[in-house]
Amino acid sequence: MKKVLVTGGAGFIGGNFVRYMADKYSDYQIYNLDLLTYAGDLTKHRDIENKANYHFIKADIANRDEIKPLFEKERFDYVIHFAAESHVDRSITDPEIFIRTNVLGTQVLLDAAREFAVTKFVHVSTDEVYGELDFDPNTFFTEDTPLQPNSPYSASKASSDFLVRSYYETYGLPMNITRCSNNYGPYHFPEKLIPLTISRVLNDQKVPVYGDGKNIRDWLHVIDHCAAIDLVMHKAPSGEVYNIGGHNERTNLEVVKTIIHALGKSEDLIEFVEDRLGHDKRYAIDPTKLEQLGWKPTYTFETGIAQTIQWYLDNKEWWEQIISGEYQKYFEKQYAM
Template sequence: MRLLVTGGAGFIGSNFIRYIINKNHSVVNIDSLTYAGNPDNLKDISRHKNYRFVRGDISDSRLVESAFERDIDAIVNFAAESHVDRSISNSSPFIKTNVEGTRVLLDAALSRGVRFLQISTDEVYGSLGARGYFTEKTPLSPNNPYSASKAAADLLVKAYYKTYGLPVNITRCSNNYGPCQHPEKLIPLTITNALRDIPVPVYGDGHYIRDWVHVEDHCRAIEAVLQRGVAGEAYNIGGGSERTNIELVKTILGIMQKDEKLISFVKDRPGHDRRYAIDYAKIKRELGWCPLMDFDRGIKETVRWYVENTRWWKSMLREG
């Protein structure tokens, strides 16, 4: 495959590009290198013969047109403003990138007749109670500006399939973890704060529940959708590893042999969804994918990565 990947210098995008390049596929990567994008994430493959980088904004249609190469098979759209707290403070960049940017990419895909894969999130479904799971048939019910912008983009993708027949897929994944995740996110925030022996903030009562999947498993799922996904279909991707935030933070502090007194409960986030949990039966049944990374092993490896890459995350803190 030859892929046009957007947002490829970010956390999930850079892991996917490295994964797919190692499978001998080719990538053109568009990224505007905002605070969350880091060219060092792909430094090891920056000169690879199957990789080309284009710096720019996906809402710039001329830039997107110029990045296309003749034999592109599909667009994979990772590019997104994704931090909920930032969306609450200022939703404008989220609408521009997540909605208008997706529209520009869809038009580019339509003009060339290439497949389009939208990388979405389980947050578009809203909040779950104590029981049940999100399926692909769960109605979209976002509760914050970030998830609302992603839901809007998903609906645009669906509309381009229904209206124009554009071959599209949408993947909605649970919370990712692994190397190269920006230290504003919960797991790297906990690790990097603990390394500096400063308070680890936990929202509200700490009993918000998230399902966690390792980023490498997510990359495998995206590959499966690109290779075998049915046009027009959405696929949920989950890790089967639900944890409360406080349980997760305590697990990380235990691995690091840090005192739980570092935990600092802070004022809750507005519109905070109580629980996310993914039913990934469809992608398992239809495409043969399931998560392989055991959470206990994966979180230990993730802690080790941040311990060994202090220079990387400190540079991200300065830029963020």
């Protein structure tokens, strides 16, 4: 029976991946490792927490005294590494925690994976490590695009990418790196653009949009992302990097207006705010290499955003308890609203 360690499994993408794997592979033991910081949430696993193949472990990936004994005891076959500080705004305010978690934490995991001979280490990264593209619709990030990160967050992820690659080249650690575009879908923490917009529009509150709102992102439904990682984990040759994109480019303003119109509200809720420092103009991914491996996205942006909006309508109790208290204090400070 295979053992799969999913780090950051209480977060948004990792949490959806844990559910995906526990449901799809009843013959695999799925271990969800998370420190349960501000964005970690286990309520998303209530319907699988009693499954015989699901296990939760609270631990800090940067703490060798926790990680090494865990690997020694469980002898994991696969490590799927999501755990990361991931919010760009927070990295601008406090970069240090991003270096500790995203760089040092990755090194601790790599050392344990090497020592206890995991079959495959899959490092989940981001298209933000490539920097930014211009607005030419014919230009895309490929796996050969040089890394030029522009925020402390993306710099920490690029650093961890290089570490993973070095452990393959130096020690022969079996690995893959995936770099995804912006994810959206169920259980997305409400500081990110889509859930932030949905929650504020439903409460008839102003929606902050950075700058002129013309920054472009490629949107990928989280379930399509889970399927892609599943494929890479099982089928990809070791040492390869794969870009995962949804073929769904939209300006931030278009995304916000789509949500406002779907909820029958007025565009008067839009409030333009001072632009983010180092705000990348455009991200767009060419996923041809992954498609040749056998993956295709199943969600268009239109079907995915409709499903996501409906999920937030049906699960108000989940996000309403999150946007109270400390998160509200952070929001008010970040956007000066």
